[in-house]
Amino acid sequence: MKDLLEDIARWQAAGERIAVARVVDIEGSGPREPGAAMAVTASGEVAGSVSGGCVEGAVVGQALAILAGETEPGITTFGYSDDEAFAVGLTCGGTIHLFIEELDW
Amino acid sequence: MTIFEQYATLLRAASPVALATVIDGPGIGAKLLVRPDHDPVGTLGDPELDRVVARDALGELEAARSGVRNYGPAGQTTPEDLLDQPTVRIFIESHAPPPQMWIFGAVDFTAALARVAKVLGYRVTVCDAREVFATRRRFPMADEVRVSWPKPVFDDIGDELGPRDAVCILTHDPKFDVPAVQGALSTRVGYIGVMGSRTTHDRRMERLAEVGIIAPIDVDRLMSPIGLDIGARTPEETAVSICAEIIASRTGRSVPSLRDTTGDIHS
Structure with a gap:
């Protein structure tokens, strides 16, 4: 989260709504450790990363859906064991669990 | 707020x-x-x-x-x-704040070890009692260089050291090694490594026994000779073997530490 603070401060100053996705758990080989985070604004700006670039696109979609009120905040899982693996998978074969929520706290 | x-x-x-x-x-x-x-x-x-x-x-x-x-x-x-x-x-x-590595002894191996430890995210302090050797100019990569005998250092920062931190004693000089080992053992530091040939190691264990360090609970904490048995030759290779041993001691993996092997240290 630390490396996102500057972008978040700038967006907050501009009155942007922001969603934050954090890696909370990994199974097998995951590219980023728990705590790795990424922030997405309602206008689609992005900072940080939660994998080696494998799932960021899908995370942006999920974050925007949460900001739009279409999806509840919660845990989202990406990985080989998941049905989605072939659509949005991790090339390393691991599984990552993300918690995605609005930064309204 | x-x-x-x-x-x-x-x-x-x-x-x-x-x-x-x-x-x-x-x-x-x-x-x-x-x-x-x-x-x-x-x-x-x-x-x-x-x-x-x-x-x-x-x-x-x-x-x-x-x-x-x-x-x-x-x-x-x-x-x-x-x-x-x-x-x-x-x-x-x-x-958490970064883990600390204290390197005792401003010797050839010190600069290489400080560099590798920095890559791994340690806050590195180099300490030696000899003012001419313990200089910022020789160790620009260290976060701090301290001219001191070991005891005052451990009196000062001993309480701060914990399981994630490391003490590496590279002096090979019993005058300095023995109080450094004593000081390190009085803390909760997770890793204590002491450099030296197998002969130096044997003599050092005798000196440590003379000052009362004989209990397995103390002796077993010492990784001596320091490092993994990977045939390291240069200071840089030795630094890698030390840092790899520190990682393995944290993760609990079984690796060939020099302490547990016999034979030549350098290939």
């Missing part, structure tokens, strides 16, 4: 802090901000849950670990108490 503003301020100041978030179960999204020696800020929805999570978060922070833990809605942690209860899953995100 919001919890996020307080959290951001602490992160910018590199102060130790843990953020607990309910990621599944009742109260999803609730936050508790936990710091050593301060009252927690926020709530996870139940005072007893707050108390138990704050306690666990301080433990995770000390180990610099982030991860998910499961509780009952009132902080229950034993399986019997959790029957027929919804599970509250909590992500504890730890932000």
